[in-house]
Amino acid sequence: AQSVTQLDSHVSVSEGTPVLLRCNYSSSYSPSLFWYVQHPNKGLQLLLKYTSAATLVKGINGFEAEFKKSETSFHLTKPSAHMSDAAEYFCVAVPGYSSGSARQLTFGSGTQLTVLP
Amino acid sequence: DTEVTQTPKHLVMGMTNKKSLKCEQHMGHRAMYWYKQKAKKPPELMFVYSYEKLSINESVPSRFSPECPNSSLLNLHLHALQPEDSALYLCASSRQGMVKEQYFGPGTRLTVT
Secondary structure (H helix, E strand, C coil): CCEEEECCCEEEEECCCCEEECEEEECCCCCEEEEEEECCCCCEEEEEEECCCCCEEECHHHCEEEEEHHHCEEEEEECCCCHHHCEEEEEEEECCCCCCCCCCCEECCCEEEEEEC | CCCEEEECCEEEECCCCEEEEEEEECCCCCEEEEEEECCCCCCEEEEEEECCEEEEECCCCCCEEEEEEECCEEEEEEECCCHHHCEEEEEEEECCCCCCCCEECCCEEEEEC
């Protein structure tokens, strides 16, 4: 069985300071991993994805994440927070075994990021 | 174009009403999904369509009835809903085959009175 753990339900940072949102996964197979962002009353937007290529993945809006197999982690970072980054962030995993069928996502519980002026 | 559209944006319905939610994508994706999302929670998968056929039904009550008329459209028919069904309903689509990311629509905010 696959699970995704987001270690912080809330993170608060000041504008211009670094952001770190933590995610750990467990899976019997090497998963594909994603970070999605959801602004209030909006759908989910894909920030970045890891699919067994480079372990450091760059995404949109200055975000990046590093896949560390030894730590089963996929933490999301950004060097300098902007007010518009305030949102809910979901870490998501999909099992890595090959199949022709559509694949289900396993969501973490989410991290609410607050950016203080 | 990586857009998934959903209509309506908001829907208020009584428990005896029948309504439908609509989702559309023109990315050529052959997998489409319905999710239900309650406040402060991650989305919960309801249904998966693969090549226009229902492939996964996550034990969803029969008052929710999905339909996939063609490869671009996905509907969710609602009948005799309960107040606890009030939520944000999200549609998503993805390519088939190897693991591909899902693209989400903006959602329909449903309130059952």
